[in-house]
Structure formats: C-alpha cells, structure tokens
Amino acid sequence: MTRLSLTHLPVAPAVDPRQLSVGVVHLGLGAFHRAHQAVVTERAAVASGDTRWGITGVSQRSATVRDQLAPQDGLYGVLERGLGDPSIQVIGSIREVLTAPEDPEAVVARIADPGVSVVTLTVTEKGYRATGAGLDLNDPEIQADLTGRPPRTVVGQLAAGLARRVEPLTIVSCDNLVANGPFLRKLVAEYFDALGKVPDVFEATRFPASMVDRIVPATTDADRDEAARLLGVRDEAVVVAEPFLQWVIEDDFAGDRPAWELGGAVLTHDVAPWEQAKLRMLNATHSMLAYLGALRGYETIAEAVRDDELATLARRLMTEDVVPTLTPPDGLDLQEYGATVLERFANPALKHRTTQVAMDGSVKLPVRMLGTVRDRLAAGAEPQVISLAVAAWMTYVRRTDPLDDPQADRLKTAVAGASTPAAVVDALLSVDSIFTPDLRDSTVFRELLVAQVGELLSRS
Incomplete structure (x- = not known):
C-alpha cells in the first residue's frame, strides 16, 4: 500500500506544513508529544494564522521515529479511540526530526537557532537524571556531557544551546514532575554551576510549569491497519489517543510563543x-x-x-x-x-x-x-x-x-x-x-x- 506523504495525502493537515518555519524544539519525540503538544501547536497555528511554530522533534534514544516520519514528510495520523467509531486526523506540525545519539551537535545548534524561542520536553521522569536533591552529578552521562563532548542528556543539551544564544528561551517541561518548570530550572542551574560558568541569557530564560493529560497507549499493528483503512494509505508513524486532551501552562514566557490558548490549552498564573x-x-x-x-x-x-x-x-x-x-x-x-x-x-x-x-x-x-x-x-x-x-x-x-x-x-x-x-x-x-x-x-x-x-x- 502507498505510504502517507505530501504527494499521497488523502486527508490534509489543518495547516499546510510547507508554510511552517521552525520555532519550537521538542526534546523527547515519542507518541505522547505527537498526540498532545504537536496537536495543540497545530490547532494554534490554524486559529491564529501564525506559521512560525513548526516543530523540530528530537528523539533522545533511537532513530525509529525519524525512520517512520522521514518517508512521510513528517506527517502522521492521530487515531482517536473513544466510545464511538474511531477517527483519524493527519498532523503536519513536525517539520524536522533529529536523533540525538547520531548527531548531538545538530540538536544543540537547533536549540541555539535565533528562530527558535520555545523548547518543550516529554522525556519521562527518568530523562532528567535527577535525585531527590537535584541533578545527579554522579550520573555517567551527565559526567560525560560535563567533560565537553557534544551533549546527549537533555539538561546538557539545554545548557549547551543556551550558552550559544543571545536571546532567552522559554523552556516548558511537560513531564509528570512536581513543579516541573522550577525543577528543570534548578537542574540546568546546577549543571552550569558544575561547568563553572553561567551564560548571561540564563537569567532571562523562563521555565514555566505545565500539566499535561491525555492517554496515549503504545501503537500496535492492528492500530496501523485501522489507520490504513481510514486513510487509504499506510501510516507507519500513527499514534493512538483518547478524545480527551488537557494542557495547563503557567503564563510566564521569555518572548514570542505559539497561541496555545487558541489551540485548547489553559494559561494560568498557578499550575x-x-x-x-x-x-x-x-x-x-x-x-x-x-x-x-x-x-x-x-x-x-x-x-x-x-x-x-x-x-x-x-x-x-x-x-x-x-x-x-x-x-x-x-x-x-x-x-x-x-x-x-x-x-x-x-x-x-x-x-x-x-x-x-x-x-x-x-x-x-x-x-x-x-x-x-x-x-x-x-x-x-x-x-x-x-x-x-x-x-x-x-x-x-x-x-x-x-x-x-x-x-x-x-x-x-x-x-x-x-x-x-x-x-x-x-x-x-x-x-x-x-x-x-x-x-x-x-x-x-x-x-x-x-x-x-x-x-x-x-x-x-
């Protein structure tokens, strides 16, 4: 069966992906991000008409997601399963996929890109390499990043990207951690302290807290077959989700951002x-x-x-x-x-x-x-x-x-x-x-x- 792509597109995304420039970097390009933040970001682009917020997604471990999305021009379906018949929506907001183990320097360069003003993260609790007290400086991967290699941990990637920037970033943790934004800021600060140098841009960089909610089970072969039936083309990158979606974000940003509130997110002063x-x-x-x-x-x-x-x-x-x-x-x-x-x-x-x-x-x-x-x-x-x-x-x-x-x-x-x-x-x-x-x-x-x-x- 023909593969989903821009030339084989039976169900078009709500916004033309070819018009999007990259303004967001997302660390942790798993199924949850593709069924959640990428969807809200695309809805915001549709509602606002702002095409600056295409996403560079970074896979922190394997090339699997890159290999699924690359032949499909970054397109994939979100297969919603509720109590009625399933439905599918094609998403086009992910415009680039990087694989950190293969090219860690490209990840840092994209975070440092002046066109990028927001970084989001879904790397799971263990991806922060933290203890109850803060950053685990004894973690061998953190130690390796601190010695000067192109960083492969998310804290190291953020720190290296910030060190090259003139304009501050907004960095939004979307993982299930208490006060996730302030917690991530603390980890990055401790990383800079271990390096012995804090860049000027760090003080103005914002780390808003956020809360995300959507059930996103692992995709099965049966789900891919269902997507093919609904789309008429094969989608190897399809993700499955419930209809419910929630994103609550602290209204604390360093600069421009997607109009996420127009895409269904709630902005608040207290998450x-x-x-x-x-x-x-x-x-x-x-x-x-x-x-x-x-x-x-x-x-x-x-x-x-x-x-x-x-x-x-x-x-x-x-x-x-x-x-x-x-x-x-x-x-x-x-x-x-x-x-x-x-x-x-x-x-x-x-x-x-x-x-x-x-x-x-x-x-x-x-x-x-x-x-x-x-x-x-x-x-x-x-x-x-x-x-x-x-x-x-x-x-x-x-x-x-x-x-x-x-x-x-x-x-x-x-x-x-x-x-x-x-x-x-x-x-x-x-x-x-x-x-x-x-x-x-x-x-x-x-x-x-x-x-x-x-x-x-x-x-x-």
Whole structure:
C-alpha cells in the first residue's frame, strides 16, 4: 500500500506544513508529544494564522521515529479511540526530526537557532537524571556531557544551546514532575554551576510549569491497519489517543510563543493545584491499577477497571486518601474529576497495557503517591488505600522479572533474599532514592505495608 506523504495525502493537515518555519524544539519525540503538544501547536497555528511554530522533534534514544516520519514528510495520523467509531486526523506540525545519539551537535545548534524561542520536553521522569536533591552529578552521562563532548542528556543539551544564544528561551517541561518548570530550572542551574560558568541569557530564560493529560497507549499493528483503512494509505508513524486532551501552562514566557490558548490549552498564573490533582488522582490511580491489575493477570488498564474490586479501590483511593490532601483549582470539582478519570480508564478501545503503565515505578512513586502518604500521616490518618498502592508496587517488584525500571538492579538485589512480607517491605523502604527517612520511620506506614504485601503475595 502507498505510504502517507505530501504527494499521497488523502486527508490534509489543518495547516499546510510547507508554510511552517521552525520555532519550537521538542526534546523527547515519542507518541505522547505527537498526540498532545504537536496537536495543540497545530490547532494554534490554524486559529491564529501564525506559521512560525513548526516543530523540530528530537528523539533522545533511537532513530525509529525519524525512520517512520522521514518517508512521510513528517506527517502522521492521530487515531482517536473513544466510545464511538474511531477517527483519524493527519498532523503536519513536525517539520524536522533529529536523533540525538547520531548527531548531538545538530540538536544543540537547533536549540541555539535565533528562530527558535520555545523548547518543550516529554522525556519521562527518568530523562532528567535527577535525585531527590537535584541533578545527579554522579550520573555517567551527565559526567560525560560535563567533560565537553557534544551533549546527549537533555539538561546538557539545554545548557549547551543556551550558552550559544543571545536571546532567552522559554523552556516548558511537560513531564509528570512536581513543579516541573522550577525543577528543570534548578537542574540546568546546577549543571552550569558544575561547568563553572553561567551564560548571561540564563537569567532571562523562563521555565514555566505545565500539566499535561491525555492517554496515549503504545501503537500496535492492528492500530496501523485501522489507520490504513481510514486513510487509504499506510501510516507507519500513527499514534493512538483518547478524545480527551488537557494542557495547563503557567503564563510566564521569555518572548514570542505559539497561541496555545487558541489551540485548547489553559494559561494560568498557578499550575500547582491542577498538577497536584492530576498527579495524585489520575496518575496515582493509573499506577495502582497497573500494579494490582498486572498481579491479577490483566493485560490492559480497561480490563483492570472492569474488575469490581479494583474499581472500588480506585474510587476509594481518590475519595478517602487523595481528595483530603488537595486544594482544587477554580472550576474543577474533584469528585466529578475522579469519576471522569475512571470513565477514561475504562475505555475499552484504548488497550493501555498494565506493564507499560507499571514501568519506571522507582521514579513515579515519589511524585504520584508518596506525597499523599506523607500528608495523610501528618493529618493523623491511616492511609489505607494509598498504602495498598505502594504495597502493590512492592509486590510487583518482588514478582516481576525482568523489571522495567531505571533502578531495576538495585531493587531486585534488595528483595532477592527477602523471604517474608516484612523483609520485602524493609528491603524496599531502605532504598533511599525512593523513600525518605520520615516514611521509613513511620510505624503506621510500615505496618500497613507489611500486612498488605503479605496479602498480595499470598494471592499472586
């Protein structure tokens, strides 16, 4: 079958990609960016008529996305799967794809390009190479960047690009990190401190916080076949998404930017309440369903939600443990939001694998769950359900081999000799890159975990 391209284009993008110049660099060109920021950026271009905001996408690891998009002139479809029939939209906002391992210098040069005024990131929590205290200066890749090689870490790329610029940038983190913008600014500042030189442009560079939300499961061959049926041409770069899309951005920019608010984004002076609601309600519930669902043999999150016991636990997690810790943003009803979360997870058309959501737990737990545990303990409560979510992760670590996690070796070594629930709990609580002393020393938390891990191990 003919491949999707500018010469074989049965469904045209909403804006002519040939008219777009590059004004945005995106680090982390995975499926999520292509189904989220690239879509909002294209909608903004259509609404505003501004053609300055084409995107250079940077793949941080492999050439797979480049090899998918290059024969298609950067075009790809977003296949939306809701409760009705699927639909597809062709997106043309990505105008260039760079692969960092192959040409790291080109990445830095594009960030330094005076025509670029915005950099966005979706590199996952582990892509920041940070510890709880800040930048992990002992990370071998960070060390290698600091010695002067063309940088291959995102912090190194940003620092090297900024060092060549006269005009400041706006750098927008879109990853699930608490206060992601200020956090990224801190990492870049620590990198410059390690170099011993801070460029003048850094002070004026802005790092607005943001919160993103859209379920984007991994694309399957069946999805590609569905896209081919709808388009009449083959699309090897198609991504799958639910109809829901949300992007909340702190209104703090160094210069020109896409009119994202015309593309559906919300600009606000305080992202924190939105961010906390999403991390603690949606992301924590997603992770709990992934661990409990995988332990019960469910392949997808939708299957896990159809388990009445797991659905009840998910509702209790949000209402009993999470909601009491939150201050809702204006216009957001937390009870309604929680109900919407479960409706979205139950979408049978989105085959979001439990093992995909369960990966990288060591970096997800601190930002999705442990803040809620800490707040509930401080309030004198017994955090029954959020503790169960942590216990499910511990049991998953104990039972899963191989474990897909940046700290897999350390975690598996910790539990290797643990023959009792208490031993499993104590071994994992001792991992100081995840659990802080206040949690390790909490008798209430430990006793809950020991009982819950014991119950889960007896079932799985």
